[in-house]
Amino acid sequence: xxxxxxxxxxxxxxxxxxxxxxxxxxxxxxxxxxxxxxxxxxxxxxxxxxxxxxxxxxxxxxxxxxxxxxxxxxxxxxxxxxxxxxxxxxxxxxxxxxxxxxxxxxxxxxxxxxxxxxxxxxxxxxxxxxxxxxxxxxxxxxxxxxxxxxxxxxxxxxxxxxxxxxxxxxxxxxxxxxxxxxxxxxxxxxxxxxxxxxxxxxxxxxxxxxxxxxxxxxxxxxxxxxxxxxxxxxxxxxxxxxxxxxxxxxxxxxxxxxxxxxxxxxxxxxxxxxxxxxxxxxxxxxx
Amino acid sequence: xxxxxxxxxxxxxxxxxxxxxxxxxxxxxxxxxxxxxxxxxxxxxxxxxxxxxxxxxxxxxxxxxxxxxxxxxxxxxxxxxxxxxxxxxxxxxxxxxxxxxxxxxxxxxxxxxxxxxxxxxxxxxxxxxxxxxxxxxxxxxxxxxxxxxxxxxxxxxxxxx
Numbered sequence: 001x002x003x004x005x006x007x008x009x010x011x012x013x014x015x016x017x018x019x020x021x022x023x024x025x026x027x028x029x030x031x032x033x034x035x036x037x038x039x040x041x042x043x044x045x046x047x048x049x050x051x052x053x054x055x056x057x058x059x060x061x062x063x064x065x066x067x068x069x070x071x072x073x074x075x076x077x078x079x080x081x082x083x084x085x086x087x088x089x090x091x092x093x094x095x096x097x098x099x100x101x102x103x104x105x106x107x108x109x110x111x112x113x114x115x116x117x118x119x120x121x122x123x124x125x126x127x128x129x130x131x132x133x134x135x136x137x138x139x140x141x142x143x144x145x146x147x148x149x150x151x152x153x154x155x156x157x158x159x160x161x162x163x164x165x166x167x168x169x170x171x172x173x174x175x176x177x178x179x180x181x182x183x184x185x186x187x188x189x190x191x192x193x194x195x196x197x198x199x200x201x202x203x204x205x206x207x208x209x210x211x212x213x214x215x216x217x218x219x220x221x222x223x224x225x226x227x228x229x230x231x232x233x234x235x236x237x238x239x240x241x242x243x244x245x246x247x248x249x250x251x252x253x254x255x256x257x258x259x260x261x262x263x264x265x266x267x268x269x270x271x272x273x274x275x276x277x278x279x280x281x282x283x284x285x286x287x
Numbered sequence: 288x289x290x291x292x293x294x295x296x297x298x299x300x301x302x303x304x305x306x307x308x309x310x311x312x313x314x315x316x317x318x319x320x321x322x323x324x325x326x327x328x329x330x331x332x333x334x335x336x337x338x339x340x341x342x343x344x345x346x347x348x349x350x351x352x353x354x355x356x357x358x359x360x361x362x363x364x365x366x367x368x369x370x371x372x373x374x375x376x377x378x379x380x381x382x383x384x385x386x387x388x389x390x391x392x393x394x395x396x397x398x399x400x401x402x403x404x405x406x407x408x409x410x411x412x413x414x415x416x417x418x419x420x421x422x423x424x425x426x427x428x429x430x431x432x433x434x435x436x437x438x439x440x441x442x443x444x445x446x447x448x
C-alpha cells in the first residue's frame with residue numbers, strides 16, 4: 001500500500017479540525033472495506049487518512065417514534081440484525097444484509113456505503129425510498145441534505161473536503177406502510193448489484209397514500225423513479241397498477257452495459273424487481 | 288513517516304507494537320507479530336482467508352488498518368485452541384480431514400467459531416450463511432459443513448456438561 005499519514009481523532013470536532021487543515025489531500029476511513037482496496041490498487045492516493053473508529057458518537061443508533069437516527073459509522077451488520085429496523089424499516093435491514101459477507105458487514109458502515117457513492121451502493125435505495133436526510137458537519141456547523149440531493153455523480157457527493165457525514169435521519173413510516181429491497185446478483189454473497197430496487201408504500205383508505213421507489217446501478221447515482229411513484233399515489237394498489245408502475249420505473253433508468261449486464265438486461269431487471277418489491281411492500285403494509 | 292504505537296489485546300495478551308500508519312491489521316499480525324495463521328488470499332475482502340475476530344466478531348483483517356484496532360480485542364486462529372487442547376471445531380476439522388491445501392482453513396474456522404459463539408445450534412442454512420464469505424479453492428465445502436455440524440453438537444454437549 002502507498003504511504004500516508006494517519007490521524008486518529010476522538011471526536012467530530014477533532015475530525016473537522018484535521019479536515020480543515022488537510023481535507024484537500026485527505027480521505028476519511030470508517031470501515032475501510034471500500035477505501036482500502038482503492039488505496040491498495042492506487043485508484044486513490046491520499047497523503048493523509050483520517051480514521052473515524054475512535055469517534056464514538058458516529059456509532060450511535062437511535063430508534064424512536066419519530067424515526068431512525070443512524071450514525072454514519074453504524075455497520076451494515078448492525079443494520080441487518082437490529083430487530084427494530086427489521087420490523088419497521090425492512091428494506092433497510094434487507095439491504096444491510098446484502099453488503100459483502102459477514103466479515104465485510106462487521107466493518108462496512110452505512111456512511112461509507114453512501115460516501116463511496118458507487119451507483120450500486122445497496123443501502124442507498126432503501127434510504128432514498130425512506131426519504132432519509134444526511135446530517136453533514138462542517139466548519140460552519142451542521143447542515144441537512146435530503147439524500148436524494150446527496151449524490152452528485154459516480155463516486156461524487158455534495159460533501160466538501162472539510163465536511164463529514166455524521167448521521168442519517170430517517171422519518172418513521174406511517175401506519176400501514178411496508179417496504180422491500182431486492183437486488184440481482186449472480187452470487188448471493190460478495191457481489192455487486194447488477195440492479196437494486198427499493199420500494200416503500202403507505203396505504204390509507206384503500207388507496208396508496210405514498211409510494212417511493214429507488215433504483216441502484218442503473219444511473220451515475222442511485223435514483224428515484226418518480227413517474228412510477230406518482231402513478232401509484234391516490235390509486236388502489238392492484239397488480240395492474242403495480243405492473244404499470246414497474247413499466248414506468250424503467251424510464252428512470254439510464255443504464256450502461258458492462259461486464260455485469262447489458263443496458264437492456266438492466267432495464268428488464270428494473271421492471272421485474274420493481275414489480276416484486278412493490279408486491280412485497282404491499283403485503284407488508286397490511287393489504 | 289513515523290510509526291505509531293498500537294496497543295490492543297491479541298489472543299488474550301496485552302500487546303504494544305510499533306506499526307506504520309498504512310499497515311493493514313493482517314500485515315501487522317503476520318509481519319510484526321509473527322501470527323501467520325491468518326492468510327492473505329485476495330487482499331480485497333473477497334476470500335475470507337484473513338478472517339480474525341475483533342471483539343468477538345469475524346472481520347476481514349486485510350481491509351482494516353492496524354491502528355484501527357487500538358484498545359480492542361483481536362483473536363486469531365492461534366488463539367482459538369491450543370495444540371494440546373484443540374477447539375471442538377479444530378478437532379472436527381482434523382477428524383473429517385477438512386483441510387486439503389489448508390490455506391482457507393484458519394479463516395473458515397474463525398468464521399465458524401464466531402457463528403457457534405452466537406448460535407450454538409445452527410441449522411445447515413445458517414452454517415452455509417456464516418461461511419459464505421470464505422472461499423475454498425479446493426472446493427472442500429461438504430466436509431466443512433459436516434465438521435461444523437458435528438462440532439456444534441460437541442460444543443453444546445460440552446456446555447451442557
